[in-house]
Every structure is written in C-alpha cells, then in structure tokens.
Amino acid sequence: MRPAGRMAGLRLSVIRAMNEGAPAGCVSLGLGEPSWDLPREARESLEAWAGPEGPCPYGPNAGIPELRAALADHLGVPDPGILVSAGSQGALFALVQAWAGPGDQVLLPDPGFLAYPTLARLAGAEPVPYPAAPDFSLDPGLFRAALEAAPRARLAIVNHPANPTGAGASRAALDEMYAACRDREVVLVSDEVYRELHLSERPAGLADAGVRPGAVVLGSLSKAFAAPGLRVGWAWGDSEVLAPARLVHNAMVSCLSRPAQAAAAALVGASDRILPRVRTQLAVRWEAFRSAARDHLGWDPPPPAGGFYAWLPLPPEARPDPGAFCLRVRDRGGVIVIPGSAFGPRGAAYARVSWAGSPADIVEGVRRLSGFWRDR
Ligand SMILES: Cc1ncc(COP(=O)(O)O)c(C=O)c1O
Structure with missing residues (x-):
C-alpha cells in the first residue's frame, strides 16, 4: 500500500x-x-456542561451563537466576518486549501511557524519563503521583492509577534505589505495569535483600522487565553476571503466540540x-x-x-x-x-x-x- x-x-x-x-x-x-x-471562567463552564442530563448534539457549522457573539464583541467586527475554527491551525488549513492549489505559490516567513510550508504543500502549492530584516522584524521591502519574484502567488502569510523569533512589525510595515498584496490580488493572512501576550505596549495589528478587503487575521485561545487543549481559534476579516474557507472547515470537522465552544465563549466574554x-x-x-x-x-x-x-x-x-x-x-x-x-x-x-x-x-x-x- x-x-x-x-x-x-x-x-x-x-x-x-x-x-x-x-x-x-x-x-x-x-x-x-x-x-x-x-482561567476559572473556562473551568466553571466545563463543570457546568457536565451537570444536567441530556444529549450532546452537534452544533451549527458556524459555531454556537454565544461564542460568535462574544468574538464579535471582543474583535469589534460583525458576525459574518468571523470563522470559528479548530484552533487557529484549523483556520490556516482551511484558508490555504481554499485559496491555493497545484501550480500556485504561497508566501511565508523564513524563519517561520513550521506548519506554514506543510499546509502549502498539502494544498499542492509551492511554499515561497521570504526573509525578515536582520533583527528578524517584518521587512516590507524584502516581502515585496519576494512577492514580485513569485508570479503565481495566491496567498501570503505574515506572523507578528513571530514564532520563533518574538519579533514584531510596525503599523507602517503592515500597511506596506498589505498594499503589496492588494496590488497583486493576493490574499493576506495575518497570524496574530501571540498579539495579546505582550510585556509592554500592545503590538500593532493588521486590521486595527477595520476590516481590509482581501485580508484576514488569525486569533486563538491557545496562547493568551491559556487554553490550547480546547482547540478553539478564529479568523476574522474580509467575508469574501472567509466564505470558501468556511466550506473547507465544514468538510474538515463539521463543527467544533460544544463544551469547548461554551468554555471559549466564557473566556472571550471575560477577556477584559x-x-x-x-x-x-x-x-x-x-x-x-x-x-x-x-x-x-x-x-x-x-x-x-x-x-x-x-x-x-x-x-x-x-x-x-x-x-x-x-x-x-x-x-x-x-x-x-x-x-x-x-x-x-x-x-x-x-x-x-x-x-x-x-x-x-x-x-x-x-x-x-x-x-x-x-x-x-
Ligand atoms: C504562529 C502560530 N500560528 C498558529 C498556531 C496554531 O495554534 P492553535 O491551532 O493552537 O491556535 C501556532 C501554534 O503554536 C503558532 O505558533
């Protein structure tokens, strides 16, 4: 075999x-x-879940309404612009499958989170690494040069603060990278799963000034909410980018675990x-x-x-x-x-x-x- x-x-x-x-x-x-x-908010929710007798049904593909509402409030975006996923990794998998296929190229950071090239290859696409500045921060000039050298690019991933380096990106750098992708109609995925884990000021985010056409942002319970085992993450942003990824995600898992989603709603709702x-x-x-x-x-x-x-x-x-x-x-x-x-x-x-x-x-x-x- x-x-x-x-x-x-x-x-x-x-x-x-x-x-x-x-x-x-x-x-x-x-x-x-x-x-x-x-956090005790999640523990209490999980304990309450185990309480009353009754079935444990599937939920809506898009996620339970309480979690969607908590995320919409936390992120400040309307509900249709959010994809609730099996960890942010689930959103990444779905986005790459939805937007890149055989013959396409996916831009990703080197050094960068090691799932990115794997996900590109699983979609049949070619991973194209782009370098960072010498201090490992995102460098829009180097990013644009890599994009120009990748005529078949369909999707690009930026990660800030970055795994593995801890380096960040300035707002100006993010704007420039977004503009480079927009010029070429390349989908931009901004992986910001470490953003809330900062020691001093909060790092810049790609969509701080609002949802941007052609771009989505990734978040997760796994890092800042200290709940990697719940396997809940999300992508938010342009609903046109999210729509086909939602279909892939449905095909992957149908829907997330209900107890995990209830605990996620409790965590996100208490984010302050x-x-x-x-x-x-x-x-x-x-x-x-x-x-x-x-x-x-x-x-x-x-x-x-x-x-x-x-x-x-x-x-x-x-x-x-x-x-x-x-x-x-x-x-x-x-x-x-x-x-x-x-x-x-x-x-x-x-x-x-x-x-x-x-x-x-x-x-x-x-x-x-x-x-x-x-x-x-
Ligand atoms: C940069 C980055 N993105 C995404 C993920 C996936 O995290 P999760 O699926 O737990 O949300 C990780 C996990 O380590 C990561 O480091």
Whole structure:
C-alpha cells in the first residue's frame, strides 16, 4: 500500500519529535504552550456542561451563537466576518486549501511557524519563503521583492509577534505589505495569535483600522487565553476571503466540540479580566528567564514584541548540524530547545527557547543549557 503522493516529505514536526523522544527527567523549553492554570471562567463552564442530563448534539457549522457573539464583541467586527475554527491551525488549513492549489505559490516567513510550508504543500502549492530584516522584524521591502519574484502567488502569510523569533512589525510595515498584496490580488493572512501576550505596549495589528478587503487575521485561545487543549481559534476579516474557507472547515470537522465552544465563549466574554491576569503570568516568566539567561548564559535576551519565545544564537560549533547539537543538549544536558533550522534555513544559526513553562523549570532549564553555551 502507498499513501497519496502529497504525503511525500510529510513528517512529525521537529517540535513534537524533540519532545516525544526525550529521556525521563528532561526539562522542556521546547513547547509553545502556557503552563499557568486554565482561567476559572473556562473551568466553571466545563463543570457546568457536565451537570444536567441530556444529549450532546452537534452544533451549527458556524459555531454556537454565544461564542460568535462574544468574538464579535471582543474583535469589534460583525458576525459574518468571523470563522470559528479548530484552533487557529484549523483556520490556516482551511484558508490555504481554499485559496491555493497545484501550480500556485504561497508566501511565508523564513524563519517561520513550521506548519506554514506543510499546509502549502498539502494544498499542492509551492511554499515561497521570504526573509525578515536582520533583527528578524517584518521587512516590507524584502516581502515585496519576494512577492514580485513569485508570479503565481495566491496567498501570503505574515506572523507578528513571530514564532520563533518574538519579533514584531510596525503599523507602517503592515500597511506596506498589505498594499503589496492588494496590488497583486493576493490574499493576506495575518497570524496574530501571540498579539495579546505582550510585556509592554500592545503590538500593532493588521486590521486595527477595520476590516481590509482581501485580508484576514488569525486569533486563538491557545496562547493568551491559556487554553490550547480546547482547540478553539478564529479568523476574522474580509467575508469574501472567509466564505470558501468556511466550506473547507465544514468538510474538515463539521463543527467544533460544544463544551469547548461554551468554555471559549466564557473566556472571550471575560477577556477584559483574563488578559491582564495572563500578562502578569507572562511578566513573571520573562523575569525568571531574563535573569537566568544573564546568570547562566551570560546573555541579555531582547524583550519580544509578544509571545514567550527567545531566539538564542547557537555556539559556533553547533552550526554545522544544529539538529544534532540540540539532540545532544536534550540527551546529555536534559533540556529541550528547538533547533532554529526547523523553522527554515534562515533560522539555522539559532535555537528557539520557550519560556512559557513554570518559573522553576525555566530557571533549571536555562541552568542546564549553560554547559553547552557558556565560555565557548
Ligand atoms: C504562529 C502560530 N500560528 C498558529 C498556531 C496554531 O495554534 P492553535 O491551532 O493552537 O491556535 C501556532 C501554534 O503554536 C503558532 O505558533
């Protein structure tokens, strides 16, 4: 038996593989998920769900009305402009399937979230990486140049604050990238799932001044709402862009889990209370990470525009084979970090360090890194 041709080259993500093969007692600075408690608003909703007897029916394809209303209020957009999805990954999959196919090109960041090229290939399209500025922020000039060199581009993805680098984008840069896509009728997907996780001012968003034709923005419960296990995300923006993606999403999952949607509605509805609490958790972890990095690595990490990743330069001897180096760090040092090469060739001189874990794990993990990084 032989799986379909588009499966060629599809592997378990390096992030999952690094975590799943880890020896016992390893500290993980590898996963991008919050370690603090699920907000009580969601817990109470889940407990209430289990209460009364009765069926657990399918829901509407578009999502339960309470969640749609909570999102419309939170995002400040009318309901038809929102696609409720199985994580933001579900929206990404549906958007790429809906707007790119065999012979088309999809622009994506290098380094960038490793699902992007996989999703392009699964749609039969060609992933076309574009570079960032030297400080890893989004560079509209480099983006436009890559777009000009991609005559068959149908869709482009920007991610800010970025996974894996933590870098952001200025409002002017976002406007310029949007204009470049608009000129070519290329759909622009702005992945902003880390936007609410900021240490100082809130980073710019693509649609801050309102919905833009040809563009959509991604959000998620997984990061700022500390609920990755609920698997609820959303895309919002131009309803013409969302309409075919909605059909793909219906074909994928029919509808989301009802208990998860009810909990999502409770979380989104309480965002004014929850997001400040979450940012307090983030600040505690950032302080733990920054002081451990200074003490154990002699490195003063730059604060991210948002999110909980540090982009740590590799020691020179790691550079010929970053993957093998990070495996040594894991198996001999007992700590997981992700080789930057997993995020694209332009990430090869770095490792991604997640400081989303508990403060104790962050400090212990960074201490374990010191033997591999210090005095080299
Ligand atoms: C940049 C980015 N976008 C999207 C996702 C998908 O997240 P989820 O499907 O949990 O919303 C992730 C997950 O790590 C991510 O880092």
